[in-house]
Amino acid sequence: MRQIVESGTLRRTIIQDEDYEMVILDKSNIDEMMELQDRIVRNLKNPETFVMDSREFILNSVLEKGKGLAIGVYAGNKLIAFRTVSFPGNTEVNMGREIDIPEEELEHVAHLESTVVDLEYRGNRLQAKMMKRTFKILYRLGYYHILCTVSPFNYPSLKNVIDAGLVVKALNQRSGQYGGKWRFLLARDLREITPKEYTLSVEVKNYDLEKQQMLLNKGFEGFLLSRDRHIIDEFFVHYGIPYKDNTKDIFE
Numbered sequence: 268m269r270q271i272v273e274s275g276t277l278r279r280t281i282i283q284d285e286d287y288e289m290v291i292l293d294k295s296n297i298d299e300m301m302e303l304q305d306r307i308v309r310n311l312k313n314p315e316t317f318v319m320d321s322r323e324f325i326l327n328s329v330l331e332k333g334k335g336l337a338i339g340v341y342a343g344n345k346l347i348a349f350r351t352v353s354f355p356g357n358t359e360v361n362m363g364r365e366i367d368i369p370e371e372e373l374e375h376v377a378h379l380e381s382t383v384v385d386l387e388y389r390g391n392r393l394q395a396k397m398m399k400r401t402f403k404i405l406y407r408l409g410y411y412h413i414l415c416t417v418s419p420f421n422y423p424s425l426k427n428v429i430d431a432g433l434v435v436k437a438l439n440q441r442s443g444q445y446g447g448k449w450r451f452l453l454a455r456d457l458r459e460i461t462p463k464e465y466t467l468s469v470e471v472k473n474y475d476l477e478k479q480q481m482l483l484n485k486g487f488e489g490f491l492l493s494r495d496r497h498i499i500d501e502f503f504v505h506y507g508i509p510y511k512d513n514t515k516d517i518f519e
């Protein structure tokens with residue numbers, strides 16, 4: 268039975284709004300998920316920005332009990348968006364090691380895997396809405412280190428992820444399914460109660476990968492995006508040195 272975690276109304280055209288329901292997905296939804304993902308990939312403007320998850324990965328590392336979770340959005344009976352998450356545990360794929368998360372906290376890491384929103388439903392901030400729900404569920408389950416990778420050329424996704432409080436911690440070419448594609452590694456610790464403050468702020472063009480790597484190696488974090496022209500591939504990432512932060516339960 269569908270486990271509804273949110274419902275509301277979506278803007279489709281000026282004259283047509285549509286109700287939606289956000290639900291927890293399970294293995295019975297795999298065909299709809301693959302169909303939606305295939306459609307998104309066929310319509311990608313820049314193939315650099317999105318790497319599709321395999322059916323096997325979604326079944327075994329997301330929808331398998333205890334391995335991850337997925338949230339979907341239905342408009343009518345149609346799946347129009349989903350977000351997948353995996354729990355890497357203390358395995359070698361855990362990206363926490365890349366940003367020096369202490370060994371004893373690696374079990375608390377959740378990887379945000381992919382999000383897709385059907386083309387005609389974009390602009391409803393569905394990625395952000397699904398992320399907010401996902402964080403609440405993850406925190407209740409004991410996952411407080413939220414990590415994900417995003418292409419430096421994917422403005423909508425990066426904007427949503429940074430708005431959700433994740434910050435850029437690293438930038439490199441990733442192997443495996445990414446085949447050498449450039450990805451930011453972003454992270455948020457859900458135990459942090461106040462937004463981080465930064466000093467020594469500098470803004471860098473998103474495609475200046477070398478400069479961003481140099482700043483990240485010096486301990487800077489990317490905490491804000493801006494753009495002066497609405498060109499999807501060109502924007503600025505603002506970097507700064509974080510002040511030391513304090514941590515506590517944010518949902519209490």
Ligand SMILES: CC(C)(COP(=O)(O)OP(=O)(O)OC[C@H]1O[C@@H](n2cnc3c(N)ncnc32)[C@H](O)[C@@H]1OP(=O)(O)O)[C@@H](O)C(=O)NCCC(=O)NCCS
Pocket residue numbers: 307316317380381382383384385388389390391392393394395421422423424426427497498499
């Ligand atoms: C990334 C994605 C999930 C976001 O969809 P969404 O939740 O509907 O996002 P929104 O449309 O609300 O957009 C978020 C931001 O991106 C901007 N944006 C969206 N589409 C854009 C476009 N084609 N060109 C320029 N900016 C765009 C929006 O204006 C907004 O920015 P703002 O806050 O500065 O105004 C969706 O674009 C998608 O499915 N992309 C393909 C798959 C993908 O890349 N997934 C993410 C990596 S896993």
